[in-house]
Amino acid sequence: MVKRTAKRAPRRTDGLSREVIVQAAIDLLDEGGESALTLRALTLRLRTGYGAIYHHVTDKNDLLAAAADDVIARVLAGAVVAAGPREALRGVALGLFDAIDAHPWVGAELSRQPWRPALLDFYESVGRLLHALAVPERARFDAAGALVNYVLGVAAQNAARPGRGPKDTERSTGRGTDQGTGRADFLAGVAEQWSELDPGRYPFVHEAATRLREHDDRDQFLAGVDIFLAGIATLRRT
Amino acid sequence: MVKRTAKRAPRRTDGLSREVIVQAAIDLLDEGGESALTLRALTLRLRTGYGAIYHHVTDKNDLLAAAADDVIARVLAGAVVAAGPREALRGVALGLFDAIDAHPWVGAELSRQPWRPALLDFYESVGRLLHALAVPERARFDAAGALVNYVLGVAAQNAARPGRGPKDTERSTGRGTDQGTGRADFLAGVAEQWSELDPGRYPFVHEAATRLREHDDRDQFLAGVDIFLAGIATLRRT
DNA sequence: CCAAGATTGGATCGTCAATCCAAGACGCTA
DNA sequence: TAGCGTCTTGGATTGACGATCCAATCTTGG
Structure with missing residues (x-):
């Protein structure tokens, strides 16, 4: 009894592709370390849903390896x-x-x-x-x-x-590369x-x-x- | 509205200790690899609950490192x-x-x-x-x-x-050490x-x-x- | 015998990867 | 242009996990 016919967000115009997804994954990984690569974060950054990502990528392992x-x-x-x-x-x-x-x-x-x-x-x-x-x-x-x-x-x-945990991005004010x-x-x-x-x-x-x-x-x-x-x-x- | 006064399993007689927990963790790891060490599996093997384990061990990382x-x-x-x-x-x-x-x-x-x-x-x-x-x-x-x-x-x-995944233990009939x-x-x-x-x-x-x-x-x-x-x-x- | 502290069991919460399905967009044919 | 099938997308949902929390139970000291 769930509203299956709810209003949806407008569909994206620029096509999603494996390359785009992999690049977004690399960005996330570089910014927040390994733990920062979550599907939720990916969907937010790419403004899309889980299904769209899994259509281009078989697995999270696949994504990490591709990156x-x-x-x-x-x-x-x-x-x-x-x-x-x-x-x-x-x-x-x-x-x-x-x-x-x-x-x-x-x-x-x-x-x-x-x-x-x-x-x-x-x-x-x-x-x-x-x-x-x-x-x-x-x-x-x-x-x-x-x-x-x-x-x-x-x-x-x-x-x-x-x-390098998820909280780091919140704490640090400058958000520069704090690797060194x-x-x-x-x-x-x-x-x-x-x-x-x-x-x-x-x-x-x-x-x-x-x-x-x-x-x-x-x-x-x-x-x-x-x-x-x-x-x-x-x-x-x- | 949950029954807080439900019947509980009888309390264990032999004392739980950090050593016992670490040894159980090692057994789990040796049998099924890294992914086999879950708190759920630990509670089942030790016939106890989450709280008892976390009383002796601060963290899952702590447990893995101790092992x-x-x-x-x-x-x-x-x-x-x-x-x-x-x-x-x-x-x-x-x-x-x-x-x-x-x-x-x-x-x-x-x-x-x-x-x-x-x-x-x-x-x-x-x-x-x-x-x-x-x-x-x-x-x-x-x-x-x-x-x-x-x-x-x-x-x-x-x-x-x-x-070495969790499913291996189900599939394999012999359940011997299939490392080699x-x-x-x-x-x-x-x-x-x-x-x-x-x-x-x-x-x-x-x-x-x-x-x-x-x-x-x-x-x-x-x-x-x-x-x-x-x-x-x-x-x-x- | 009883209170205070130590120990235990398990319900519960929030997060995650992964699955699933329906809604939109696109292209092809007639 | 209308219709139909395929490709693509969004997000609800599921199930497992780590971790927290609290009441129930045991132990110990007086």
């Missing part, structure tokens, strides 16, 4: 070609790192589904560059996997940002936690706390890549 | 002491890998919150062993971070298992997907598909660890 694919594809498209294979590898890895740094939710999504098309080009680039570095075929597979895993490990950790400060505050908190540990029982972690305070995510990431590259060099075909 | 801490603590407690620092490092990493392989949900949880107490001992062990490997203090921080990130990257990927076969089938699926790619455009990935079919997660993980250890060796104080 990640989109961001990564745009990043890899603008990749720079470096001189040597070694520099090129660093460049590719850094490109992915920067992309995930700018869109933390992508990191979580990628490490959840690393076999998706988004990472195919990345994986392919790594494989070719390892070939150029004279890594024998058998070891190339393991090496590429290790590098991808390392990058994704860093990505997942970087994705773990504090707050959020990460810094977060690291400071962990560092304090670690520095309060018993130096006798946890000498290394206790000391690492001070490093953590002054460290730079990007620099440490690159240091890790360099360690990996140094390890790769030992696999070289002689 | 992960518990599993990891048990693993690290039984760690074997190896001869040299290099072998010890491999052993510690392998221990973590095996634990995550046995409890895939732990991997996802750890890579989501790597600063939790669960990983402190692991981090500490790595740091000390790097010291034993004569890695200078400044580089130790970066090296430990790289290694931990690599392990967590693998962990997150291993956590990404197919199915699930992972194998999953890898086979990805391999097929990759092998269908254009060999001209994706020569490396196309070829990696065959490797993927015959590869062993554990072996490849160890190969990655060795690459990082080889790279770390170049940081040695001479």
Whole structure:
């Protein structure tokens, strides 16, 4: 006995499409983190209903994956070609790192589904560059996997940002990109936690706390890549 | 107008405690994956109500984190002491890998919150062993971070298992531990997907598909660890 | 024996993803 | 232009979930 013939909002004139929906999803994710992507928020932003969205998108997973694919594809498209294979590898890895740094939710999504098309080009680039570095075929597979895993490990950790909850958008007055400060505050908190540990029982972690305070995510990431590259060099075909 | 004085189920005799709840959560997670841990399932298994659980546990996050801490603590407690620092490092990493392989949900949880107490001992062990490997203090921080990130990257990927949904428990007749076969089938699926790619455009990935079919997660993980250890060796104080 | 505090059970609330159906718009044919 | 079928859209609805709340029950100390 519900009014099925109630008045409806006027139909939209501009056509809805998968691209439009994915872009709106990316915007929501960038603004409020992973938890900000809800179908309700999407319908509000697009001024439409649930049915219209589900007509173009099968699933919320589908939507999240498509958003990640989109961001990564745009990043890899603008990749720079470096001189040597070694520099090129660093460049590719850094490109992915920067992309995930700018869109933390992508990191979580990628490490959840690393076999998706988004990472195919990345994986392919790594494989070719390892070939150029004279890594024998058998070891190339393991090496590429290790590098991808390392990058994704860093990505997942970087994705773990504090707050970013729905309430943040209400609280913050400026509503600017508060990514940098959020990460810094977060690291400071962990560092304090670690520095309060018993130096006798946890000498290394206790000391690492001070490093953590002054460290730079990007620099440490690159240091890790360099360690990996140094390890790769030992696999070289002689 | 609701009967507030309805008959209640008899009160439990054995006391509920945080330990009992965490253990039940671990059982649920091991049986059905991350999505199987719901408060409803917990109340059914423990034959209790929501209030009783929330009296001992602040949050669902708290519960998940406690479960992960518990599993990891048990693993690290039984760690074997190896001869040299290099072998010890491999052993510690392998221990973590095996634990995550046995409890895939732990991997996802750890890579989501790597600063939790669960990983402190692991981090500490790595740091000390790097010291034993004569890695200078400044580089130790970066090296430990790289290694931990690599392990967590693998962990997150291993956590990404197919199915494991709530319906699985209904469908499967045997209800045994279908972990191994699930992972194998999953890898086979990805391999097929990759092998269908254009060999001209994706020569490396196309070829990696065959490797993927015959590869062993554990072996490849160890190969990655060795690459990082080889790279770390170049940081040695001479 | 009784009051105060600790513990327990479950009704209830708000939110979410997902389904479903009818209402509009569009295009094609005659 | 009129009619009809298909594509697209809006939103009511469903069912599951995390979390809160409160009354009922047990335990403990005096």
